[in-house]
Amino acid sequence: MSTDTGVFSRSEIVHASRHKVRDWVLVAGLVYLLLVAVSTIGGGFKIATGENAKELFAFARNPITGLVIGTVATALIQSSSTVTSIIVGLVAGGLPVAIAIPMVMGANIGTTITNTLVSLGHVRQGDEFKRAYAAATIHDFFNLLCVVVFLPLEMLTGFLGRAAYWSGSLFVGGASLSIKDFNVIKPMVKPAVTFFRDAFHAFLPPVASGIAMIVFGVVLIVLVITLLGKLLKMLMVGKAKEILHKSVGRGPLSGLVSGAVLTTFVQSSSMTTSLIVPLAGNGVFSLRQVYPFTLGANIGTCITALLAATAITGPDAVFALQIAFVHLFYNMCGVVFIYGLPFFRSIPVRAAERLAEVTLNNKLYALAYIGGVFFLVPAVLIALSNWLGW
Amino acid sequence: MLQSIKRREELEAKIVDLETSLNALKKLLRDEEEQEQHRDIDHLDEYIDEVNHRYSNLKDFWHIVGKELRERFARKKAAEAKKESQ
Numbered sequence A: 001m002s003t004d005t006g007v008f009s010r011s012e013i014v015h016a017s018r019h020k021v022r023d024w025v026l027v028a029g030l031v032y033l034l035l036v037a038v039s040t041i042g043g044g045f046k047i048a049t050g051e052n053a054k055e056l057f058a059f060a061r062n063p064i065t066g067l068v069i070g071t072v073a074t075a076l077i078q079s080s081s082t083v084t085s086i087i088v089g090l091v092a093g094g095l096p097v098a099i100a101i102p103m104v105m106g107a108n109i110g111t112t113i114t115n116t117l118v119s120l121g122h123v124r125q126g127d128e129f130k131r132a133y134a135a136a137t138i139h140d141f142f143n144l145l146c147v148v149v150f151l152p153l154e155m156l157t158g159f160l161g162r163a164a165y166w167s168g169s170l171f172v173g174g175a176s177l178s179i180k181d182f183n184v185i186k187p188m189v190k191p192a193v194t195f196f197r198d199a200f201h202a203f204l205p206p207v208a209s210g211i212a213m214i215v216f217g218v219v220l221i222v223l224v225i226t227l228l229g230k231l232l233k234m235l236m237v238g239k240a241k242e243i244l245h246k247s248v249g250r251g252p253l254s255g256l257v258s259g260a261v262l263t264t265f266v267q268s269s270s271m272t273t274s275l276i277v278p279l280a281g282n283g284v285f286s287l288r289q290v291y292p293f294t295l296g297a298n299i300g301t302c303i304t305a306l307l308a309a310t311a312i313t314g315p316d317a318v319f320a321l322q323i324a325f326v327h328l329f330y331n332m333c334g335v336v337f338i339y340g341l342p343f344f345r346s347i348p349v350r351a352a353e354r355l356a357e358v359t360l361n362n363k364l365y366a367l368a369y370i371g372g373v374f375f376l377v378p379a380v381l382i383a384l385s386n387w388l389g390w
Numbered sequence B: 001m002l003q004s005i006k007r008r009e010e011l012e013a014k015i016v017d018l019e020t021s022l023n024a025l026k027k028l029l030r031d032e033e034e035q036e037q038h039r040d041i042d043h044l045d046e047y048i049d050e051v052n053h054r055y056s057n058l059k060d061f062w063h064i065v066g067k068e069l070r071e072r073f074a075r076k077k078a079a080e081a082k083k084e085s086q
Helices: A010-049 A063-077 A080-092 A097-110 A113-120 A127-157 A159-172 A185-203 A206-247 A252-266 A269-281 A287-300 A302-309 A317-339 A342-361 A364-387 B002-041 B044-052 B056-085
Strands: none
Touching: A010 A080, A010 A185, A010 A206, A010 A302, A063 A080, A063 A097, A063 A127, A063 A364, A080 A097, A080 A206, A080 A269, A080 A302, A080 A317, A097 A127, A097 A159, A097 A317, A097 A364, A113 A127, A113 A269, A113 A364, A113 B044, A113 B056, A127 A159, A127 A269, A127 A287, A127 A317, A127 A342, A127 A364, A159 A317, A185 A206, A206 A252, A206 A269, A206 B002, A206 B044, A252 A269, A252 A287, A269 A287, A269 B002, A269 B044, A287 A302, A287 A317, A287 A342, A302 A317, A317 A342, A342 A364, A364 B056
16 A cells, blocks of 8 residues: 555555566566577577478579668568567578578668657647658668668678677687687576477478478567567666766767667667657757667667577587677677768758658658558569569 | 057957856756756656557557548548549
């Protein structure tokens, strides 16, 4: 029972603490299930494809196709963590990293649809809509620019893949310095994965059981990340406020770190970038103030895939870690080379402001923009690249 | 000569005064902005709700898009009718 002064009784405090403990146990359980799901996808993919994973994904060898798969899948699921975790699982099962890299880049683009949808909720508020829409689309333009700059560079040099492979091999023993002996996640996950594999094997022939494991893993990841997001949002709202309060008036680096920390806590970049939309819409935060915050979200979201990759066992474990590190390094390069260089830094700002300006006068631009960037342009790009025989 | 030096010193003193006032005003503005930002951050729970209800919040958007499309078609029709009548 609480008094008028807002002081809570002992039993209420005990009750609330018990709830909190229960919720955190649930979070731990869901993280465990996420790891199991990623490993299950990897195992299933291996069983279903044998040594033919490369041939199976030959259609995605064209980087544009991979990019589009990542973009559209993430735009539909509205969770880059889910898509990158699935990609980690597929890489663990034999999907070549070179094919997976554009998919991960595409996931970065696809995830930006959520905050754009949130900004459309302000459509009746004139200038508020303009500010909210610009705050949402600055993330889109930044991520699009990253792809324009880094995808061709990666195709030409493989710098992300190589740096990520080296980092991944540190964790699985490919390099002289290895910390694989400290990995406690793998032994924890293995019994559950073996259980599911045996369960599917008992009822289905090998290939079908592999496919069933993939489907089961994907469904489990979607469910787990959705539940995890909801739970963490509830648990972390106080912490999120604390982080945001601390970043006020401290400059872009603080905004970047706050965005990364907040996203790590809520395990969702779209949640972080969506939260700043109303903050910018009210005019209390300027576009330039929220900009580094969105970039922090790009980095914070990489934690999920890294965590997922630590659960993978076997010879392909290094590739699972490699693709997770590619995601991290790619987003870090974006911050350093796009946000770090004044010329590049201003491009997303100007593009977002211009789009918001024209959309304020004609809302059809918003429709054309979402349909175009997330669905129509990807379809045209695939058709064009196939026509050119890439 | 002396007068000119005095005049310069007066101007310099005025500039210092102005700069001090300007800095104080800038600080005041920054403080007010930051206070407003802190107040807005306290409404974070409401913004989380907004994210959760993003699809239902799109109703207004669809309504406006529909209206703009109808207006566009109506304008086009009117222009065509005018052309025919001419």
